Amino acid sequence: MHRRSIVLAALIVLPMGTAAAQRGGGSRATKRDPAVFADDGVQRGPAIRGRDLEDLNPIKLFIDKRKDLKLSDAQLDGLKKSEASLKEKNQPFYKAVDSLAREMKPPLNETPETQDRMRNSRHDLDQVLTSIHESYDAAAKEAMSGFDADQQAKANELLGKLKEDTDKRVREKMKPGH
Numbered sequence: 001m002h003r004r005s006i007v008l009a010a011l012i013v014l015p016m017g018t019a020a021a022q023r024g025g026g027s028r029a030t031k032r033d034p035a036v037f038a039d040d041g042v043q044r045g046p047a048i049r050g051r052d053l054e055d056l057n058p059i060k061l062f063i064d065k066r067k068d069l070k071l072s073d074a075q076l077d078g079l080k081k082s083e084a085s086l087k088e089k090n091q092p093f094y095k096a097v098d099s100l101a102r103e104m105k106p107p108l109n110e111t112p113e114t115q116d117r118m119r120n121s122r123h124d125l126d127q128v129l130t131s132i133h134e135s136y137d138a139a140a141k142e143a144m145s146g147f148d149a150d151q152q153a154k155a156n157e158l159l160g161k162l163k164e165d166t167d168k169r170v171r172e173k174m175k176p177g178h
Contacts (some may be wrong), residue, residue: 013082014062022023033052045101045102045106046101046116046174048101048125048173048174049098049101049173050095050096050097051092052169052170053132054087054090054094056166056169057086057136057139058080058136058143058159058162059082059143060083061158061160061162062140062143062155063076063083065081068158069147069150069151069155071151075147077156082139082143086135086139090132090135090136093108093131093132093135094132096124096128097128099123100122100125101125103117104118104121104122105118106118112146121148129170143155
């Protein structure tokens with residue numbers, strides 16, 4: 001009789017525990033609650049996103065600084081077409097950046113396999129960033145070929161500032177802990 005009581009009690013308690021777990025009634029320590037995990041010291045991974053890199057497009061900079069560059073309407077139209085083409089060309093790279101940044105976020109319990117995955121993702125992300133920078137450099141050179149000497153001088157100055165800003169932003173966004 002005693003054994004039967006234990007089995008009946010287990011049958012009653014087990015569904016109640018399952019229902020509580022389904023409602024989210026578990027321990028706070030098992031959830032990713034910001035109040036619990038805000039300062040836990042776990043590295044969060046990079047915060048870089050594809051849209052961050054879209055904003056660093058040199059053709060976009062030229063369009064934004066059209067008055068400083070004294071661009072003609074024809075030059076501006078050409079740059080707008082070039083910007084659309086460049087954005088379309090780099091769209092797969094932007095998506096790859098988002099995907100690889102997610103892969104680099106460490107899980108709660110790191111294993112050698114997850115560390116390898118994160119290391120490989122970092123390497124792949126570096127290659128994607130290099131590809132984006134190379135496409136930006138080529139697009140900027142092509143765009144500048146249609147500029148006169150004064151426009152080229154001003155464009156080179158703007159590109160120097162953009163490169164510094166890009167390096168700073170990317171370095172900041174790639175730091176672990178975000």
